[in-house]
Amino acid sequence: MGVMVALTTPDVDQAVDLRERIAPQRPWQTVVWDDPVNLMSYVTHVFREYFGYARADAERLMLAVHNDGHAVVAEGAREQMELHTRAMHDYGLWATVRQAPQ
Template identity: 70%
Template sequence: MGVTGVAAPDVDERLDQRLDARALRPWQTVVWNDPVNLMSYVVYVFRTHFGYSREKATTLMLHVHQDGHAVVAEGAREQMELHARAMHDYGLWATVREVDG
């Protein structure tokens, strides 16, 4: 018991809470620019895999082309890893990162 008579949280309980909070944080799939794939192909991949509209897929492709990368999806880590693997299967360069915050 603490000085005030209230029990301090168990160390394992605090660790579990931090791990749970981290597991719930979103992750991102990032597609990177490369010198190989045509812009029209990247739009096709985004439309085919993610189901994005032509407008959204084109906007994302332009971010990849002009900025060097674009976040194409955000969510649970496992799902983002699946998206990154799918992008690799299409021949695109993709990585997964945890959202800052």
């Protein structure tokens, strides 16, 4: 007695779900935004103290915040980026978490 197996093609929703599970997850980012309150020297200090950036890297990121309006200061797992964002708030900086663009 043979067993008959019916093959079907997945519907569109199943195919999209499968691609999302197979595709590597995009990392998350901590973004620091420009504000009218904090001095550039203070922002550089925060980046050096909290993230451990070298002076040149901290200044480059601070200038991106100042000139471009924001800078991505960290990238990784969502939970870690949320911790960084909270820390930036504790320092008085305006920061948000976002998923990295594709």
